[in-house]
Amino acid sequence: MTKSIAEERLTSSDQSWRMATEAVKVEADSRMIRVNLVDMLKLAGMVGRVGKKSTMAIDCVDRRLRRALPGRCAFCLGRCLPDAPWCRACLIALPWNRHACVQCAEPLPESAPRYCGHCLRRPPAFTVARIGLRYEDEIAALVQRFKFGHDPRAGHLLASLMSETLAGLESEQWPDMLVALPRHPQRAREQGFDPGPWLAERLAARLRLPWHQPQRLRETPSQRGLDRLARRRNLKGAFVVDGALPERVALVDDVMTTGASLDALATACRAAGAGYVEAWAVARTPLGH
Ligand SMILES: [Zn+2]
Numbered sequence: 001m002t003k004s005i006a007e008e009r010l011t012s013s014d015q016s017w018r019m020a021t022e023a024v025k026v027e028a029d030s031r032m033i034r035v036n037l038v039d040m041l042k043l044a045g046m047v048g049r050v051g052k053k054s055t056m057a058i059d060c061v062d063r064r065l066r067r068a069l070p071g072r073c074a075f076c077l078g079r080c081l082p083d084a085p086w087c088r089a090c091l092i093a094l095p096w097n098r099h100a101c102v103q104c105a106e107p108l109p110e111s112a113p114r115y116c117g118h119c120l121r122r123p124p125a126f127t128v129a130r131i132g133l134r135y136e137d138e139i140a141a142l143v144q145r146f147k148f149g150h151d152p153r154a155g156h157l158l159a160s161l162m163s164e165t166l167a168g169l170e171s172e173q174w175p176d177m178l179v180a181l182p183r184h185p186q187r188a189r190e191q192g193f194d195p196g197p198w199l200a201e202r203l204a205a206r207l208r209l210p211w212h213q214p215q216r217l218r219e220t221p222s223q224r225g226l227d228r229l230a231r232r233r234n235l236k237g238a239f240v241v242d243g244a245l246p247e248r249v250a251l252v253d254d255v256m257t258t259g260a261s262l263d264a265l266a267t268a269c270r271a272a273g274a275g276y277v278e279a280w281a282v283a284r285t286p287l288g289h
């Protein structure tokens with residue numbers, strides 16, 4: 001690890017900060033998998049002396065170092081796999097959504113059939129959902145940093161994780177075009193950010209596919225407490241796709257929760273000429289109902 005990256009970030013003359021820098025150097029040089037500066041200082045019996053404020057500062061440095069160091073795993077600061085922003089151990093440890101409904105990606109028990117009860121009773125307008133991760137642990141933290149902290153590194157990591165999920169697709173399974181799931185312009189302005197189109201644009205560049213951003217005519221009213229049918233009615237006509245779409249499209253969003261917005265967008269895509277629609281997202285929350 002270069003001296004400058006860590007030390008430029010440590011501007012305080014506080015002794016504990018300098019010790020924290022040294023701790024990172026030792027950790028990185030010995031290629032240990034997990035780094036936690038506070039734990040290291042605790043081991044050295046230093047936390048009692050550095051005090052709560054300094055401990056919080058070290059926590060902050062720890063988090064920033066994890067995000068910012070090139071060539072180091074984004075999750076643990078260990079050495080990256082070649083051409084990847086993570087190490088093998090962290091990649092394996094992520095909450096992969098391995099056992100899930102084929103159509104809506106709802107996490108299912110290992111012994112469950114391939115389709116969930118909801119999709120068997122009333123299937124959504126998309127045929128397959130490719131959502132490789134569950135919205136838990138490191139992934140939930142990463143999505144929060146992306147959406148609410150507007151952290152582009154977190155966004156690029158999420159796009160990389162989506163690419164990882166899609167890496168096994170056969171050539172005939174690729175869509176002709178990506179279609180972003182946008183927020184309503186007013187909501188995007190309020191948040192200063194629209195995660196669906198942001199991800200779709202990066203993913204399209206990586207996969208060398210065209211992408212399209214439909215119009216969103218209304219924001220989704222609160223879906224809480226509504227059943228699936230009511231959610232579907234709530235979103236009817238919420239999206240307008242300008243022009244004709246190719247045969248195969250994949251919708252792109254960050255996190256799929258109920259799937260109602262993706263369902264409404266899939267319906268709009270079919271009305272615009274798409275014959276086959278998939279739903280792609282980084283992570284899936286369990287429906288729980
Ligand atoms: Zn790692």
Ligand SMILES: [Zn+2]
Pocket residue numbers: 101102103104105106115116117118119120
């Ligand atoms: Zn399902």
